[in-house]
Amino acid sequence: MSGDQPVSLSPLPPERLFTRCDPHSLPFQSTAELADADDAIGQERAMEAISFAMGMRHRGFNLFALGAEGTGRRSLVMRLLSRQATERPAPGDWVYINDFEQNQRPKALSLPAGRAILLKKDMDWLIGELGQALPAAFEAEEYRNRRQAIEDALKERQEQAFGAIAHDAGKNGVALVRTPVGLALAPMKDTEVLSPEQFKQLPDDQQDRFKTDMAALQEKLEATLKLVPKWERESRASLRALDHDVVAFAIEHLLDELIAKYSDLPAVLTYLTAVAADVAANVTDFLGDDDRSAKVRRSLGGDAFRRYRVNVLVDNDQTQGAPVVYEDYPTQPNLIGRIEHLAQFGALITDFNLIRAGSLHKANGGFLVMDARKLLMNPFAWEDLKRALKVREVRIESPGQSMGILSTFSLEPAPIALDLKVVLIGDPMLYYQLSHHDPEFSELFKVAADFDWRMDRSPQAVLELARSVATLTRKEGLLPLDQGAMARVVEQASRLVEDAEKLSTHMASLADLVREADHWAMQDKVGIIGAGHVQRAIDASIRRQDRVRDNVQEEIRRGIIHVATSGSETGQINALAVLELGNFAFGHPARITARIHAGKGDVIDIEREIDLGGPLHGKGVLILSGFLAARFGETEPLSVSASLVFEQSYGGVDGDSASSAELYVLLSALSGVPIRQDLAVTGSVDQFGRIQAIGGVNEKIEGFFDLCVSRGLSGSQGVLIPASNSAHLMLRADVVEACRQGRFAIYPVEHVDQGIEVLTGVPAGEADENGRYPVGSVNRKIQARLAAFLHRPERLLDRDKKPELD
Template sequence: MSLLALSEHALHWETLQPTLELADLPTGNTHAIALQPRACSSIRSFLANSHRSLLVLKANEIAEMAKIVQTFVQSQLNEDNPVTGVKYTVEKGEKSDFPYVTIAKAESLEDNFSAQQNINTALYFDHAKLFGSIRQHPISKDIQLIPGLVHQLNGGVLILSLSALLAQFDLWERLKNILITHQFDWYSTHPFKALPCDIPSYPLKLKVILLGNRDELATFSELEPELYLLGDYGEMDSYFLVESPAQQIQWSDFIQNFAKENHFPELTLDGLNKLYQLAVRDSEDRTCISIAPNSLREILSRTTLISQGKPLNAMSFEQYFQQKQFEYSFLREQAYSDILNEQVYVATDGEIIGQINGLSVIEYPGTPLIFGEPSRISCIVRFGDGEIVDIDRKNELAGNIHGKGMMIAEACLAGLLNFQSQLPFSASLVFEQSYSDIDGDSASLAIFCALVSALTDIPLPQHIAVTGAIDQFGLVHAVGGVNHKIEGFFAICAQRGLTKKQGVIIPSSTCHQLSLSDEVVSAVKKGEFFIWAVDDIFQTANLLFQRDFLEEEGKVYTADNQTLSYLINQRIEQKIESTQHKGFWRWFNR
């Protein structure tokens, strides 16, 4: 397949970045809660159901989400609720008597011990703040009852942070008892000291919303197995779907409103589109955008500094992206420097048998940096008992998923070649110069190609890197981090000098993840770099080996274009015949 033919099969540059379908600039009237349809439904049902007292709400960025939830709950509550609650009267006893406490129905907010408000949020609390306290004067022995949040919100809604409840799990048992019995009883907090006097209990009906992330919810549900029997469940989404033009308009309108509420300049149309492209890189899905408030505030605040208070356009967001990449780039540049100085050998030109450039995503602990890096995968075959040795796995440098991908590549090859028994050859595969743990099955397509190259003695082009996971039938499936992987290989090629032949093979199913940097898109537009999307190993073989893997009906094959499967079987047969021939003469000469 010629260079022209290869370029014709490559992705067009306009498909490498997503684009919003916006005709006009949004006005900015959409609030954050409008992007939370699941949470809204759960909260409405919970508030309307008088038989349920607990709602467990999954949420990230608890402080921000608590504000959004409180505002929405407030809008759903009836402001004209009648006065509920009680009033306590404390009568000082005689010298020999204890104080005497009586209880009566509250007649106004002024004399109301409980039900002083209808909603409140507590991200941190202790026993006294939650359940109130009893104070006793050290000399006069007078007592004073201090209401806690549960008293103040009698008949209302209390929003609590699950992390604070996990840190003081003993509070949950008392709170659960209140939610089940709808009654508040006074207890002494001291294990060996009783209450200074008898204090009457009273009816307390409270609705509680617990906010926590998935890890906190998992831990809490282990400690409280009946959690989801006691309470309803809902989710505050961290991402918003923009599958339709209407949803894109809604998201864009929310962004304008978010900028207005946080005193940032408005965004231009191209600025909204650039922000969308940056958000897709985080979610790795063009139809799914992060709406995390802290993340949005960080991006908009730094972009505002760059734009110097002017409307936020595409250039401002691109400068923000480049500045952030520069600030985070030390470890990435060190890794690339090792490759460019050949401390780590990665070829980006020429052809080599049994060697291919796979693509990895690198994450370092203690830093938010994520970047792509090419990894040299090599394969050596010899005829033997069918064992394929995964050197990384054997030395405990690779995880279970990587091992699974290796076995799938082996099974796929055996199935396509229709071997009746075990493989008639042995092989060893390794990630060269890899000194840390690797995992994942995204290298299984590259491993398959390296194995085929070694078996056919046909070299692989080193100017093409490969990523993709395969199944036993040869289909290529999606992998993660495709933007980082492409940009990592491009960075190495660009610093060595683009040859107008270099590129990356990716699964077709990852095209919806693509939101590449302007630098890569520009190179593709100029024909200096290519990105090919494949559905199966047959398309991959055509690109890398410029041959069919299996015979196609009606096609004539010669020595110059013989199929890969034919070459593999021919080589195996020749080796078997050679081995049998040598065995005969060895027996004859005895």
């Protein structure tokens, strides 16, 4: 460049400020003509990952679907899983049954699909039949006779034994009498029992004879009394054997029916055999010594037969293919199951009938889908899921049991074999954090389905987007969109991703836009959504959220916040920032000032010094310091220091999008050349002075444009943006129209020298082989200023050496 080279950077033409979608390029008159969309658009990579994970039969190939909320992650996953599930057989059922040897450890049985509920019904039928068969059997005359015979035999045996003792005692003049405390021997005379006084009056030789005879009889009596408990045990054993025979006879024909029905399931046959043995072994639990039939009937209505019931944990009778389960509330009990308790007489009791299935049980043999963040927010759920996937079985236990802090009695259900695919849905940051901090995560979730938030804006993609909108309108009963309305939706889809060459895949936002447009079309009582309705929906959405933006603009217009839009100032520039409030973002200008003084080449970032500047902002300041040192400090040290600050900024500042504006204002302060205040600047800068792309370019331009409009467009106002951001422009129609009329301008800048020329109207200048810049250029003025700062100490020293004149 030469010092007198004119500024040659031209503003962008209007057609580059907004990439229009021509309604006539759409191959339909209305979205009602389009077929439904099959899958989520723009997610081919994610779909391939999902299909791969579902097809892998090896361990650990579970899936994590990562992407921004609203990109259709869940709907696509559920749709693809449901499609895959129909091609697989339905998994078997699972039931819990009682372990009659260890009641606290219920057994788990796997049954073919649909057989669990049948087994439950059959066992309920068996219990009901037992309620009829057992009372009938124990009320039968044959049973009563046989029982009476056993009881009579015991009675007769006792009577014979004691009768023999009484007979021997009678022959010796001794009587066998019953007392309140049992049987006793007493002397007799003439068939009369002698009292103790009468006995003492007998001669001594008679007393001795009685004592001798009674001692011998007492031994026989005691020996006989010792046999009585044995005879009673033998009688009770005979009664039990009789009861067992009666029970076996009563249920034999009932069990024969079930055995024939489940002959193909050995585990069920083993269980039925155990039930028969337990009923026979515990018949006394159902029969008492008095009024047996009534007790049997009462027990059947209570808990006596609960241990013979079947607890159906998983029933896949109506399942078509493999199950696809979405767990919306993945707590630990909802995930691995739980054991419920009943309050009875002030205590909590439980049994195997109170075991409840979790999502892992319900999805076993198929697919389980969960939100990753919800899963991690529930205590114990994440660790229990990993343990289940590692050992390939699900074990039901409470957190207290697993941690060893629960001392009360509880069940220990047998674990259930696990064979399923787990799909977690979450945002990318959560996926990367889990990958970094949890070594087990990468072993268990080896497949990532990465959902993109944008796609190329090709004709095919536009048509697929239109088909998705058509599907939405039919599904929710909305009005169809005409060509103009669909074209406006396409343009908004590019605006959402800040790229004129891309389309947003955030279908939630686009769906809301269509729903709101439908509302306004219904207000107008028309049968189709037009472009005006879509634009009205966009404007109304902004209107509901732009209170803060209006307040900021008002404070600038009233002069409370100082931002100039006319004139020129040295060491002052308008930078552009973006403020995000929820789903709404808006741009606003921010005044940056710079002051210089003699120093050692330091650039002081006031924001950073007081801890208001973030790391990215600090990085940007250091980069521009490197640029200044490389350009002006190559042969001589920089003997100047500068300070930078965002004026009237009372919150944190981060990001490097203002680094080019900070460099411009430093160049202005160093050169003394004023900067136009009718221009605003955005863009980052590297150490070579190249201007780099930034985010929020549309909002930033519109923020400064709105301020200029409120003060009156002068025709000279505009914004400097990185040239690489030109492809991202999707500006509002009023901004584009103002540029078309020459009342506003957007300048694409590639290098800081281009920008300083536009901002000052003075060429930046290009160094010659000696490192000198052309006279009159900005860089020559900076060189001169720096040289003055460098030699100022020498001049001051020379001045001090001159003699003072009288």
